[in-house]
Amino acid sequence: MDNTQPRMRWWGWGEDGNDGPIKPGAKKMLTKNCGWPDGVNNPPVELGAVQLPAAGLPDDARTRFEELLGAEFVRDDHATRVSHAAGRSLPDLLRLRSADLPFAPDVVLYPASHAEVDALLAICAQERIAVVPFGGGTSVVAGIDAFRPGFRSCVCISLARLDQILDIDEESLTATVQAGVFGPDLEEKLQASGFTLGHFPQSFEFSTVGGWVATRSAGQQSTGYGRIDDNVFGLRCSTPSGPVELRSTPATAAGPNPRQVFVGSEGTLGIITQATLRIKRLPETTLPDAWFFPDFHSGAAALREIEQSGLRPDIARLSDLNETAFGLAQLGSDIQRKGLLAFLRARGVTTPCMLVLRYDGRKADAKSRRAGGRAIARKHQGVTMGGAPETQWEKHRFSTPYLRDQLMTEGVIVETMETAAPWSRIESLHDTIKADIEKAMADRGTPALVLCHISHLYTAGCSLYYTVFAQQQVGQEMEQWKTLKTAAGNAMVDNGGTITHHHAAGADHAPWLPRETGELWLRMLRAAKAEVDPEGIMNPGKLMNGPSAL
Amino acid sequence: MDNTQPRMRWWGWGEDGNDGPIKPGAKKMLTKNCGWPDGVNNPPVELGAVQLPAAGLPDDARTRFEELLGAEFVRDDHATRVSHAAGRSLPDLLRLRSADLPFAPDVVLYPASHAEVDALLAICAQERIAVVPFGGGTSVVAGIDAFRPGFRSCVCISLARLDQILDIDEESLTATVQAGVFGPDLEEKLQASGFTLGHFPQSFEFSTVGGWVATRSAGQQSTGYGRIDDNVFGLRCSTPSGPVELRSTPATAAGPNPRQVFVGSEGTLGIITQATLRIKRLPETTLPDAWFFPDFHSGAAALREIEQSGLRPDIARLSDLNETAFGLAQLGSDIQRKGLLAFLRARGVTTPCMLVLRYDGRKADAKSRRAGGRAIARKHQGVTMGGAPETQWEKHRFSTPYLRDQLMTEGVIVETMETAAPWSRIESLHDTIKADIEKAMADRGTPALVLCHISHLYTAGCSLYYTVFAQQQVGQEMEQWKTLKTAAGNAMVDNGGTITHHHAAGADHAPWLPRETGELWLRMLRAAKAEVDPEGIMNPGKLMNGPSAL
Ligand SMILES: Cc1cc2nc3c(=O)[nH]c(=O)nc-3n(C[C@H](O)[C@H](O)[C@H](O)COP(=O)(O)OP(=O)(O)OC[C@H]3O[C@@H](n4cnc5c(N)ncnc54)[C@H](O)[C@@H]3O)c2cc1C
Ligand SMILES: Cc1cc2nc3c(=O)[nH]c(=O)nc-3n(C[C@H](O)[C@H](O)[C@H](O)COP(=O)(O)OP(=O)(O)OC[C@H]3O[C@@H](n4cnc5c(N)ncnc54)[C@H](O)[C@@H]3O)c2cc1C
Structure with missing residues (x-):
């Protein structure tokens, strides 16, 4: 398979042919709670109609990229730029469908080895070009949006060609894999040998190992099989200052744990090119x-x-x-x-x-x-x-995200949000989040239907996951989203929850980080980042360097 | 109980009255492998004979300390300084017994609240005074040795008075405890309510929660109950730049994990004053x-x-x-x-x-x-x-450390070392470590007896723990120790192991950190440290700032 071809349709979730209708019962429920926007038919625009920002890649940088990778793997055709311009959050989908894409990489680069990634980052640091690492592009927190604050150019580095499973250590129950391996390809190979990682986020089919590690992802079986952060042992990360290689150690007391800093770093420290993961035997x-x-x-x-x-x-x-x-x-x-x-x-x-x-x-x-x-x-x-x-x-379990695309065509917006907290706080936290979302959305005149589930259990607590529906306020969708996001985020963080249990911080959750962990920790992170990324080229505008207000 | 009174005898392990004789069979084995130093009787010196470095605390700093804590909790009598001058590594014991203590704090401070710890660190930063946080003093890696590179003064901050169990959340199975709580006091309280932390390092009786968290400790039941790093949720740490408070969250994806940076920070970032730990119901x-x-x-x-x-x-x-x-x-x-x-x-x-x-x-x-x-x-x-x-x-299981003191009196030195590695490497790693230690010690003319066990299991690997005996080379003990430590450390780190599975880095393991994790990670750590500790007063000479060669 040629992994440089996008697996997802450019404007929405997954692949064509999976969109089911909204069933009458569900429609009735939405109508009752949110009202129904009768007669709306608002499909995505044509690919050709999508407006992209002008590309600003300096010629000499392009030459250096082409010399390194070959011209074939330095792409800036319209379709490639569009399909690497946005993740799959509600704002991403709104922008994609409306064809007004304010952020897009100038060019997408496809390295095929650690050394090529190292070399690309060195070039980008020299030329002061912003870099967005790209796995499957399923981010829901604006993690891959091509922000370029202070940079004339921004490139997307796709891990698509780092797609090998390098080793299965059957004795230690670990697998060493390259970062660009997609979920289904990984499980196919592992399961053929009698193993599984057991990591099945809802985005499983279209997301990658590197993306999981970079976002501290949790799959739907995390209660039994662990979060990705529980399952990463070894790690290789290219940074503008050179590679960091963390050996595969089951446990260590050699100071603060570097794995748990690179895990969850969301492309702001460097590009994870390889990981050694704990695997399990397939259950009987x-x-x-x-x-x-x-x-x-x-x-x-x-x-x-x-x-x-x-x-x-x-x-x-x-x-x-x-x-x-x-x-x-x-x-x-x-x-x-x-x-x-x-x-x-x-x-x-x-x-x-x-x-x-x-x-x-x-x-x-x-x-x-x-x-x-x-x-x-x-x-x-x-x-x-x-x-x-x-x-x-x-x-x-993998088909429900398609419904969101369908509902948007019919004028209903859908957003998901999640948190985690100790058991002793869960019920009051839930009540507050739900009430605050409902109130904020009703105050806007677009009452919401709020669904929730508990999943991802720990002895000390669990996660709460929300799906929120409301009628789309045409022309004011972004404000509508901000209302929703602000109400939910504040309710979570002010009441003992975390701003995200598994969706990562990106740009969208960054405003709550100071309140959750304190400003001092963010200063520590920024200082650590400056050592590996002195020019600040790695995924600017995200995580510790994200917007200070939504 | 007045926790400001040392629990351990000043010159060796634990409390008097527990030293058993070396049994004939054990002596025979030692004689066969190492030879036996007949007729040696080398007891520790008297407390009064211990030579301490001159104390250099500026008067105005002392005044500020006394105003804050009361004169009673600013102590620099001989016994207090000696009992806070060294941990319990082989070099520590050699120095204590020979009465030549090159490092000791000028004064020991006993704060009783978060606020007092915050205030002490602010004073020390202003006055540029080095700070050594002190839990139980059981460090085996020179973690509490009062190094003062570039500082005229060095104080020890004991957590002895932060000894409260603040809350047991029976619903979330967590306990919030102050850092200075000793192992037995914690378990007594927890077990009285039907719970346990299940954290039993061999040093359990004389070590503290804060010490465990600061050193990334693993107890003898870690296979079932988890290492301390698995069991820390919330955390409060005073730093010279102010406190860091990490809420108790069962899991989060909000970027790199700050808990796993403060856990294992060994007093180099600040003083952990409180932790929220996962507890378990007492097993049936x-x-x-x-x-x-x-x-x-x-x-x-x-x-x-x-x-x-x-x-x-x-x-x-x-x-x-x-x-x-x-x-x-x-x-x-x-x-x-x-x-x-x-x-x-x-x-x-x-x-x-x-x-x-x-x-x-x-x-x-x-x-x-x-x-x-x-x-x-x-x-x-x-x-x-x-x-x-x-x-x-x-x-x-808690009595074997006494044997070390007894053997030293009879002219035999004992040291322990530990590592961890994936299962697929364990046996060859073990062969190499054992052979390298034996060769290095035989080459010195003091052949070693090497004992080893596997403990602390993970699906991906396990730890290897070594106890090494040899005849003491009077007058050259430190070189002898360096020979041993260098042979073992190199064998571990050059063959896929970690320099420490649970003893922490301190000063003694610091020389191997660059090889294990790479210099770049240490630069990141130093930069992060500089944000919370711009003057570099926190436990200087340890971990990321440890000696670059043993
Ligand atoms: C419908 C839907 C359902 C979802 N369900 C879940 C779920 O159940 N659990 C869950 O955890 N998440 C879920 N997500 C969120 C998302 O799928 C995860 O964050 C996933 O881990 C992203 O992987 P990706 O390969 O698509 O990464 P991308 O979206 O390409 O990137 C995510 C972030 O990581 C960075 N990044 C990617 N690869 C690398 C690399 N190799 N090195 C450094 N940085 C890199 C990017 O720059 C970006 O900041 C869902 C998303 C959607 C749209
Ligand atoms: C005989 C013996 C057996 C041992 N067995 C084990 C074992 O089975 N498992 C194991 O993990 N370890 C073991 N150790 C090592 C040692 O007991 C551990 O490192 C323990 O966690 C230290 O706790 P403590 O309270 O004595 O800390 P201390 O020795 O006082 O301090 C250790 C380090 O942590 C720092 N520190 C202490 N408290 C704080 C705080 N509140 N905030 C910030 N920094 C702090 C100190 O500055 C120092 O660097 C053993 C040691 C001995 C001597």
Whole structure:
């Protein structure tokens, strides 16, 4: 496969042919909560109509790039620039579809080796050219937007050709892979040898190992398989001041941990070219389970007890009332849904909150953990329907992002946000976030439908994930987004949550960093960055150097 | 309890009254391998005979300290200075016993609140006074030695009065504690409420939470309960530029992880005054198990399989041939030992390597994990004796350090060293380290006895821990130590290991940091440090600013 060809359609999520209709039940729910913008048909513009900023690459820099990589791998045709100009946040999608792209790289570079990446960064530092590292381009925090504050030129360095799985150490259960490997390619190779990384973010199909490491990503199975930060041992990172190579060590006490500084560095320190990751043997079995609770509170209490009892579910996801209702309306058939609701009503559950779980491992062990989990769910008034709802959820888990594109065509905007906090704060935090979003959006005259789920369990806490729908305010979408983002971000950070559990900081979350970690830590980070990137060319305007106000 | 009174005797390990004799079998083994220095009786000098460097605290600084803390908590009597002058590495002990202490703080300060620590650091920064943070003083890497390069004065800030357990969040399973809490005090309080941190370094009785966090410590149950770096959520650190407060978040993707920079910072960035730690419910049961393998190789293979099969032993420790023989000779009775060896010989095990394990948790679960572990041990030619050897090992686990003091009195030096590496490298790494130590020490004319064990398991690898004995070369002890340390450190770092799995860097391991992580990372660290400590007063001469050659 030629990885330099974009895998995603340029204007939205994933590949063509996956857009399903909005089902009547879901539409009804949206109408009730947000109103429905009747008769809107607002498809994306044509690729040719997209306006890009003028490219400003100096000729001598281009010559040096071409000498290094070959002209074929220095591309600035319209399609290439557009497909590397934006991630997949709501503002990104709004801009892409409206054809007004204020940020785009001048050129996209495709190095094929560590040495080529090193050399590119050295050239860019000499020429003072801003650099945006690019994995799959699925960022939802403006992480790959081609900001160029103070720079005349900005290049995108794609990791697409660093796509090799270099080594599987079956004895140490680690795999050494290049940064540009896409999720499906990695899992295919690992699984063929009987292993898995178990890292399945919802963006799995279109995101890369380097992107995961750079953003401190968490997959949907992180409860069992760990976040990417738990699973990175060795690491290689090219910086403008030269490469940093961290050997693969299971643990060390040799001072502050450099891995945990490069992990999550979002391209601001350098380009991760290679990582050594902890892998696991493919589980003997995976056992699905699903429950419906009478309310969010009892479901959350069950989840907490399951996790803290050491039953280690590998997947665990509890939807609130709204998300449960929306999911049933959008994903299943109407008959299924009505049957289920009647079944639950008969058992006293009138406002169901769905919990899906999966237990992976050796058969006997997974069974006994599931049995333990079931006893706890029952104790907390859960009603079970066996494993089918989990299987159903898994089947659709990579398809829901397509709905966002479809809704935007019909005049409804969708944004997602997430946080994490200790268990003792989770419920009050959730109440505040939901109420603050609803109030802020209602105050704008575009009331929101807010869905939420708990996922990614830890003994000390969990994450909360929000999906928010509202009618699009044509011409004021960006203000609308800022209203939403500000309300949610403030509610999170002012009430003991983090501004992001797995979406990273990028530019969009940067305004909350001082409040979350304090200004002193950001100064430390900036100082550390200045050592590896004295010219400040690496992904300017993001993370520690992001906008100080949204 | 008045924590400002030293818990340890000033010249050696722990408290008086615990020094046992060297048993005949152990002495025989030492004699065979190292020769025995007959008739040596070299006890520590009297406290009064200890020579300290002149104190150089400016009067106005003392006045400011006394105004802040009260005169009672600004102490520079001889006993206080001596008991804060050295850790418990071999060089520390040699210096203490010989009464030639080249480094000692001018004064020891005892703040009782965050605010007092903040204020002390501000004064020290203004007056350009070097600061050594002091927890329990059990450092084995010269972490608390009062170096003062370029400073006329050096103070020790003891955390002894920050000794409160502030909060146990039973819902989130976290405890918020002040940095100066000692191990036993912490566990007593936690266990009274049904919880445990499960952090039991061999130095448990005399070390503090702040010391653990500052050194990235790992306890003997880290395989099950996690290293301290796995268990720190929130953190407060006073720095000369002001406090850093990291909220307690189970996980976050908000950029590089500040926790993992302050954890392991060894007093070079500031003083950790408080930490929020993950705790666990006390296990329903703890099941001991023990095996004897015909060689180190088969034991290591069994351990790896046990860990990688997800059987999660909470304690796991495999001694090599020498350590097994020494342990049997020193800890058990002669009859026990002979009986055991005959029993093993009858089963074909003539060079036994002992493995002790413990499985904690709910009864059924711990039992089934132990059964799984037993099947694997048997497959790898292990011979079992039930749980007794583990129970015996646990009984003695905090007493072995006393032996070192006793041996030094008799003219034998003892040093310990440790590393970690991926499983695929462990055996060859071990062979190299052992051979290099033996060769270097034999070349000096003081052949060594080298004991080793594997402990602290990870799916990707494990740690190797060495105890080395040799006859003391009177008058050349420091060169002897350098020979040993250099041989071991080089063997570790040149063959894929880390210079330290849990002892931290301090001054002694600093020379290997550039080789392990590269100079660029150290430059980043120094730059980050300069933001919080522009005068460079925090623990100078350690870690990123340590000596560039041993
Ligand atoms: C529909 C949807 C669902 C998502 N679900 C999840 C989820 O479940 N969990 C989750 O964690 N995230 C999720 N995300 C966010 C996103 O997919 C992750 O941040 C992902 O890790 C990005 O990977 P990527 O390869 O696409 O990186 P990109 O988007 O290309 O880049 C992300 C950031 O990392 C930098 N970067 C990329 N590669 C490198 C490199 N090799 N070296 C240095 N810097 C680099 C970029 O400069 C940018 O700042 C989702 C996004 C979308 C649109
Ligand atoms: C016999 C023996 C056995 C040992 N066994 C183990 C073991 O099993 N596992 C293990 O991990 N270690 C072990 N150690 C090493 C040592 O006990 C650990 O490093 C321990 O964490 C030190 O804690 P402490 O309170 O004694 O700290 P100290 O020795 O007082 O200080 C250690 C370092 O941390 C700094 N420091 C201390 N407190 C703070 C603070 N509050 N803020 C900032 N910096 C601070 C000091 O400046 C110094 O650099 C052992 C040591 C000995 C002598």
